[in-house]
Amino acid sequence: MTAALERVKHELAGVRTGRASVSILDSVHVEAYGARMPLNQLASLSVPEPTLIVAQPFDPSQLGAIEKAVRASDLGLNPSNDGKVVRIPIPSLTEERRKELSRHVHRLAEEGRNSVRQVRRDANERLKKLLKDHKISEDDEKKGLDEVQKLTDHQVKLIDDVQKKKDADLLGK
Known part of the structure; x- marks a missing residue:
């Protein structure tokens, strides 16, 4: 029974609320090093503002792959790459x-x-x-x-x- 509760909590954490949370990116996987890897294993994720997530890759050569994976996800996010980090603005919900x-x-x-x-x-x-x-x-x-x-x-x-x-x-x- 506890497993069912934990599964619900985990799934609900991935639902966007209009407020930035790194957990909404849990489902994003990046093609890197010949495999599909979770984003949080390739980059440090932070929330400097309520409507912005910043992904700082451990390996700068993965910037493009991270940006592409976030854009391709079904989350409706439009990341931008400034050469050092990937900025992921969280649009407000209609x-x-x-x-x-x-x-x-x-x-x-x-x-x-x-x-x-x-x-x-x-x-x-x-x-x-x-x-x-x-x-x-x-x-x-x-x-x-x-x-x-x-x-x-x-x-x-x-x-x-x-x-x-x-x-x-x-x-x-």
Whole structure:
């Protein structure tokens, strides 16, 4: 269940909110040294301003490849290369794009909730099988089912909280 929560948090961190965050570049991979490498392994990423990310490559010869990879990503970013660093301005989001991203956030959160519920289903089935095989008592099964439900409710609440926070960032509420 915790894995589902962490996956949702990780996926939501990659959703742009109009504010610069290096985590939005987690999905960017650069063709370098004969392989596809994550951007954060080729450059130092920083956020000097709320709407700007700066990528300073460890190897200056990779400037062009980094700029090309960021431009080719589906993030809608337009990087510029000044010979030393790649500057990646984060454009403000339109209201329509914010609503679209909000729907995407809701979808990701629902997938996370479904994953948690699937874990609950699997655990409940295991408990019922143990009862059927006479390895636990009915009281133990009842306690187990209650405990699994409490954990499920807690994880779903945490996912809801993460979703609400991301929605607030997106929609400015």
